[in-house]
Amino acid sequence: MIRWIVPGRLATGPAREAHLEGATRIDLRHLVDAAGNATDAVARHVADGVAALERGETLLLVCDFGVSRSNAVAAGVLARWQGLPFDAAVARVIEATGEREIKLDMLDTVRVALGAARRRQGGRTLVTGATGFIGRHLCTAFPDRVTGVGGRETLDLLAAPAQIAARLGEARAGRVIHLAHPRIYTNNAALGEALTMQKNLMDAAASLGVRLVLVSCAAVFAGGTTTGPVPPSAPPCPRGVAGQIKALQEGLLKLTVEASGLEACVVRLAQTYGPGGLRPRLIQSFAEAIAAGRPVTTHRFEDGPAKLELLHVDDAVRGLVEIAEAGTAPVYHLGSDDIATPAEIAGMIATRLDQRLDLAELPVAGRADRVRLDWSATRDDLGWRPRIALADGLAETLVALGLPGHSRD
Structure with missing residues (x-):
């Protein structure tokens, strides 16, 4: 043959x-x-x-x-x-x-x-999963600094590492922000697919000397009982498949860094929201109910209501680019000063829509999610801090949903 x-x-x-x-x-x-x-x-x-x-x-x-x-x-x-x-x-x-x-x-x-150079000096920052919520905002906000690679037709992370390395090399990538994940990421099948995608990408990045930024989230701490802000050094304690997948991804990255010398870091995000995003879903569902004059139902867990740390997507993508280009720590947190219960979020939405809020509460078994990320080290290291207040971010999100409100100037 x-x-x-x-x-x-x-x-x-x-x-x-x-x-x-x-x-x-x-x-x-x-x-x-x-x-x-x-x-x-x-x-x-x-x-x-x-x-x-x-x-x-x-x-x-x-x-x-x-x-x-x-x-x-x-x-x-x-x-x-x-x-x-x-x-x-x-x-x-x-x-x-x-x-x-x-x-x-x-x-x-x-x-x-x-005699070809292995280490990529400078180069572009590539973003996997560029068709997703955060990826789209990254590419829109920083068109001169990042290049998006969208679906599998552009860069198939389930393909062999040699193919991925060739693609990274042709793109002259110096860094990769890894956002891509399986389309359905809350079932057991997604676990294997997410780890395979990441392993292929890590092998290719290590081969070329490309820096890898793995985007994780606060869900890796959802199974813990900590009441204060969680520092980057805290060990993961996930709850649910999505959090478990992220925790395993973080562990796989750590092992690879130790074994291959891959230059990489983890960035954990608080719950990210903003125009064009579907999460947290309660923003859209609350807004539609309030606008239609329907009651809003929130949940009360055995230990009280949930408290959400909400980070506007513009603040998230700004932090990701700064970390990709200048960060040296193994783990970073990007969080917010905005901590709110679902009922408080509903109240803010009702105020923006100038509508009466009819609020009901449904008892639910289990513990509420109250994870907060300690992002002080990111502030001290890079000078990053969130700029968009929750009230302004919610108003902008409502406008994107076609509801009354106002955008930021």
Whole structure:
């Protein structure tokens, strides 16, 4: 089986099956299919391949299965022969051969053999999940500093790490803010998918020296009993699948940083709201009920009502960009001074709509959510603090919902 990269000139394949009369054949089975290959030996193979092509010969690179070693070296040969950036050459090889499982360790060795830079100096900040609520606001607020990568048609995080690395390299990414998550993220199936997406992205980022910012949330503390603001150093204590997924993502990132040297941090957000957002859903449901003259029902748990820390999306995205570009701590919190019960939120909405509030309360079993994030370290480190008061943010959100109110000037 021969897989052509440049038809008639450059191909790869499994050693026992790929034979082509008259071609220069370089057998790479003596290399290890992992880290540890001598860069000078790999560099010689690349140079031999380029020399054969420049003599007008057909070049066939082979290894055991024609997947990793042969295609990694082929990318190096293609880059040198045609004067391409290495990451662009990798993308060409993957597209031509269909072999996506090229090992990053092998690509890293070829990259070093070519003298290509691993560490990304400067570069763009890429945002995964750019079609989501926070991602959209990031791209709109900072078009000159961030580039959004939307759905799987743009960057499939369930694809092989080599594909993701090639995409990051072509985009000249220096940092990635990771917001992408499974479409349905509150069931058990989402857990495995979220971790797979993140692991693929982390492997690609580590290979290129790209900084990774993992966006987490206050839900990782929802199972605890702390009444005061929770510091970044506190251990996660999640409740519910969504919080468990985020806690596991944070743990996986920590393990990867320790094992690979990946440059990364976690940013935990308070409950984020604002125009175009669906959460917390009580804002929209309360507003629609009040506008229609219907009663609003809030919940009283066994220990009282919930208290929500609400962070406007504009403050959240500003903090994310500042942390991505200048943060050095392993964990950051982005929170707010605005702490309100659902009944208080309903009252603020009724005032903005100039409507009477008919409030009812429903007893619910269990403990209420009252997590507050201590974001003082973020303020001290980067000078960040929230700027948008809850009253103004709610008014802006109501306008976006097509209800009376007023936007911020």
